[in-house]
Amino acid sequence: MNGYGIGNFQSWQSPSQGGMVSLGLTPSFQNGVSLSNPSTWQQLKYTHLSISYYGLESNLKEMNVKNGFSTLQSGQLIIPIKQSSALGIGIHPYTYQQVALLDTIYPDMLAFGDTLDLMRGYYQAGGIIALDLSVALALFEGNQIGATFQLLFGSTRQHEKLLLNQVPITETSRMSYSGLNIEFFINRSFSKNLDMYLQMGIPVDPVDVVYTDFYPFDDTNKNTYHDYTYGLLNPGYDFPHPQDTPNAKQVRIKNIYQPASLAIGLSRLLSERFQLSLEMKTSKDFANYPIDLPMILNHRINIKQVASIGCIWLPNNLSVLISDKFTIRSGLNFKKYIMDGWDSVQKVKIQNVDPITEFGGAIGFGYKFKAVGNQVDISYYYGIRHHPSTLRHDFGDERVQQLQVGISLADLWFVKRRQR
Amino acid sequence: MYFFRFSLILTGLIVISVFNWQCAEEPIVADLSHLSQTADTLTLHSITGFTYQVPPEIGSIKRLYVGTKGELYFPFTFFKIHSYGSDGTGWDSLKDTAITIDSVLFKLYSNDSLISSDIGIHLYFLPDSFFSELESNYIDYPSFSFSEWVDLYGPSTSQVIDTTDTAEIYTETVLSWEISAVVETLTDTTDSNLVRTFGIGFPEMDSTFLEIYSREYSSGSQDPKIEVYYRQEMYVASESSPIDTLMKTFYTVGDLSIVNPGEGYDVSPGEIAVSQGKGFRSIVNIPFDSLTLPEFSLIRSAKLILKQGSDTTNAFGIAMQPLGEGLDTSENIFDNDPYQELGAYSSSSTIVDGKFEISLKSFLQSILMVDTLKNVGMKLSSGLSSDLFETARFDLLSDTDPARVEILYVAP
Numbered sequence: 001m002n003g004y005g006i007g008n009f010q011s012w013q014s015p016s017q018g019g020m021v022s023l024g025l026t027p028s029f030q031n032g033v034s035l036s037n038p039s040t041w042q043q044l045k046y047t048h049l050s051i052s053y054y055g056l057e058s059n060l061k062e063m064n065v066k067n068g069f070s071t072l073q074s075g076q077l078i079i080p081i082k083q084s085s086a087l088g089i090g091i092h093p094y095t096y097q098q099v100a101l102l103d104t105i106y107p108d109m110l111a112f113g114d115t116l117d118l119m120r121g122y123y124q125a126g127g128i129i130a131l132d133l134s135v136a137l138a139l140f141e142g143n144q145i146g147a148t149f150q151l152l153f154g155s156t157r158q159h160e161k162l163l164l165n166q167v168p169i170t171e172t173s174r175m176s177y178s179g180l181n182i183e184f185f186i187n188r189s190f191s192k193n194l195d196m197y198l199q200m201g202i203p204v205d206p207v208d209v210v211y212t213d214f215y216p217f218d219d220t221n222k223n224t225y226h227d228y229t230y231g232l233l234n235p236g237y238d239f240p241h242p243q244d245t246p247n248a249k250q251v252r253i254k255n256i257y258q259p260a261s262l263a264i265g266l267s268r269l270l271s272e273r274f275q276l277s278l279e280m281k282t283s284k285d286f287a288n289y290p291i292d293l294p295m296i297l298n299h300r301i302n303i304k305q306v307a308s309i310g311c312i313w314l315p316n317n318l319s320v321l322i323s324d325k326f327t328i329r330s331g332l333n334f335k336k337y338i339m340d341g342w343d344s345v346q347k348v349k350i351q352n353v354d355p356i357t358e359f360g361g362a363i364g365f366g367y368k369f370k371a372v373g374n375q376v377d378i379s380y381y382y383g384i385r386h387h388p389s390t391l392r393h394d395f396g397d398e399r400v401q402q403l404q405v406g407i408s409l410a411d412l413w414f415v416k417r418r419q420r
Numbered sequence: 421m422y423f424f425r426f427s428l429i430l431t432g433l434i435v436i437s438v439f440n441w442q443c444a445e446e447p448i449v450a451d452l453s454h455l456s457q458t459a460d461t462l463t464l465h466s467i468t469g470f471t472y473q474v475p476p477e478i479g480s481i482k483r484l485y486v487g488t489k490g491e492l493y494f495p496f497t498f499f500k501i502h503s504y505g506s507d508g509t510g511w512d513s514l515k516d517t518a519i520t521i522d523s524v525l526f527k528l529y530s531n532d533s534l535i536s537s538d539i540g541i542h543l544y545f546l547p548d549s550f551f552s553e554l555e556s557n558y559i560d561y562p563s564f565s566f567s568e569w570v571d572l573y574g575p576s577t578s579q580v581i582d583t584t585d586t587a588e589i590y591t592e593t594v595l596s597w598e599i600s601a602v603v604e605t606l607t608d609t610t611d612s613n614l615v616r617t618f619g620i621g622f623p624e625m626d627s628t629f630l631e632i633y634s635r636e637y638s639s640g641s642q643d644p645k646i647e648v649y650y651r652q653e654m655y656v657a658s659e660s661s662p663i664d665t666l667m668k669t670f671y672t673v674g675d676l677s678i679v680n681p682g683e684g685y686d687v688s689p690g691e692i693a694v695s696q697g698k699g700f701r702s703i704v705n706i707p708f709d710s711l712t713l714p715e716f717s718l719i720r721s722a723k724l725i726l727k728q729g730s731d732t733t734n735a736f737g738i739a740m741q742p743l744g745e746g747l748d749t750s751e752n753i754f755d756n757d758p759y760q761e762l763g764a765y766s767s768s769s770t771i772v773d774g775k776f777e778i779s780l781k782s783f784l785q786s787i788l789m790v791d792t793l794k795n796v797g798m799k800l801s802s803g804l805s806s807d808l809f810e811t812a813r814f815d816l817l818s819d820t821d822p823a824r825v826e827i828l829y830v831a832p
Binding site: 217 | 444445449450454458459463716720782785789
């Protein structure tokens with residue numbers, strides 16, 4: 001997924017959200033609160049600083065390839081003000097672009113009497129980061145609104161390799177992204193037990209990319225970097241000398257990603273401590289297919305549709321029993337990625353591609369401690385992603401596992417201290 | 421309570437998952453044929469070239485010669501002796517009243533076991549500067565003779581035999597001159613411009629040929645040198661004055677054989693030649709510029725291949741140096757080399773089985789990358805270790821194996 005378009009989108013920003021595979025609209029953190037939905041933050045009594053970390057493991061069964069990595073999932077500070085408004089700032093990955101592809105199916109090349117072994121490789125790392133600045137406001141009884149200004153930035157590095165007799169000729173490039181989205185949230189309570197949530201995202205400044213293409217080099221020491229270091233394991237120096245190469249070519253490619261989204265969620269408390277949620281979201285990239293932007297898999301995710309159902313067993317804030325301080329979450333979701341692409345040989349747009357689908361479920365729990373409501377959350381997700389065989393690259397079925405761990409520390413801000 | 425137990429079990433499962441988690445990066449096998457990088461080959465023919473002749477520069481080689489061999493005539497060889505000995509003291513230290521000089525020997529070494537004392541070569545001395553090791557050549561001495569030098573006559577010779585084994589092994593021949601006659605001049609402290617120059621040559625021009633080691637051959641043991649043997653009285657309080665027998669060594673700081681290549685620009689059309697002794701150098705032009713390969717191409721290998729004709733020369737080293745600028749002239753014999761080198765991207769290689777292959781990779785890659793660098797040709801000259809008496813000739817127009825440049829590159 002990371003190789004399509006600008007990469008694979010982050011699904012969840014916190015283990016509380018991931019534990020019930022929520023789209024972030026309905027409450028998943030505490031009773032009535034979602035860390036991803038500013039319109040619910042007025043419910044918080046304390047300022048919360050949340051940090052979460054996650055690991056992902058992907059297993060392409062048919063290809064017998066297993067990949068995994070772990071990274072910071074998010075960092076977020078939410079400051080509720082007198083339970084009528086709130087401010088928040090957060091940072092989290094927006095898309096992941098780690099890619100490692102290898103193509104070995106080439107006949108040997110005959111060059112001046114020598115037989116050369118040929119392989120191709122493509123390696124990419126990095127992704128887009130989002131800095132969220134959020135504000136929330138209670139309008140009148142049972143109606144809250146919120147907005148998140150999402151500043152997109154970050155970069156990826158690409159290494160395109162042609163291996164001649166196992167020694168790679170590497171062409172390195174870098175993409176630096178910038179863009180701005182805004183998301184509006186509305187929360188309306190129809191009764192004490194039934195809430196409805198709406199979210200609408202629009203692009204303010206579509207994502208641009210500065211594409212920097214460096215001069216290719218013979219990576220003789222096979223350390224991926226263009227340097228002049230003698231390798232003991234792979235004797236020799238990179239060629240040409242890094243100081244001899246001309247300046248990199250740099251171009252700005254405008255409007256490569258212009259997302260708009262619409263989501264709706266419903267949550268209902270079936271009992272005082274048990275909540276059932278239902279959410280649906282569709283998002284579409286309105287940018288034209290960026291044919292100037294190098295994309296390794298020649299496709300991008302044009303439309304993403306997600307539906308999820310989740311439940312949460314909430315803690316009893318008034319109880320002193322340890323067992324009553326636990327939050328238990330679970331949920332199921334279905335994702336559908338509709339793609340389009342570009343045939344660089346025929347110079348035509350590729351449409352009506354069979355979508356990539358994913359079905360998965362998660363389970364998680366949280367433990368609340370101290371009077372202010374500090375919380376530790378852990379969740380585990382397992383999903384089966386089906387890549388259609390009609391795509392250029394038939395990856396078959398992919399098993400995806402995610403483990404998310406987070407901690408939220410709370411404190412009381414904006415309280416007038418009594419004068420001594 | 422059930423939820424508490426359930427949470428504990430869930431915690432356990434997640435902890436197990438955490439310990440089993442591992443980061444991994446296994447490349448996924450995929451069709452990457454649409455990537456633009458492509459390996460390709462290019463062969464450049466139409467290689468042209470010509471040979472020119474300059475006075476041979478052999479000041480840095482490991483041998484010195486006197487006499488005639490083949491087409492080359494070496495009328496004399498010069499030596500410049502250091503002002504300081506190996507112990508750091510100068511010639512003037514020998515003027516100490518406590519020192520009595522017994523003998524002063526000028527020594528040369530050769531690996532020719534047939535050299536005898538009646539070889540007929542003479543050693544000459546001149547207390548003046550007379551040559552430059554790296555710049556002097558036969559043109560500087562059109563009618564030279566040793567008539568104004570001090571004649572120190574012929575050497576005595578001895579053979580050094582290694583007797584550490586039961587089989588006695590010949591090591592070297594030492595040519596030694598007793599030069600006490602000029603020791604006063606050598607130790608003269610009044611002349612601040614004194615340069616101790618020696619020369620060897622045959623008073624009569626005949627077919628005798630002498631080959632000796634130059635100062636570049638060894639780290640000192642077989643260098644041309646002067647050895648001074650002397651006695652020194654040691655003054656020790658309340659004791660009689662013992663006498664030590666000592667020796668000082670003064671090595672050469674420059675040595676040069678003058679070679680006359682004779683009348684011999686014998687290079688055929690369509691042929692280029694390289695020779696150290698004859699002073700042959702060649703300029704080769706290949707049709708390559710910054711547009712020859714696609715932009716952003718990377719050269720994996722680029723070889724200039726030259727084939728010899730019927731006469732082959734093995735183990736002959738040749739250096740390639742790109743030219744800094746071209747020269748429009750029809751002359752082919754020069755007193756000084758007029759073709760200025762670029763000073764970068766040079767390489768060297770050796771002829772093997774009559775075939776010469778040399779890498780042009782750095783030079784050609786730089787032409788692709790550096791706008792200001794132009795290909796105005798490259799100079800082929802003999803390596804320092806190549807046989808002085810050999811000439812490597814290459815046939816550029818061979819029907820069977822023509823001169824060419826083979827390039828393996830990757831286009832973006």
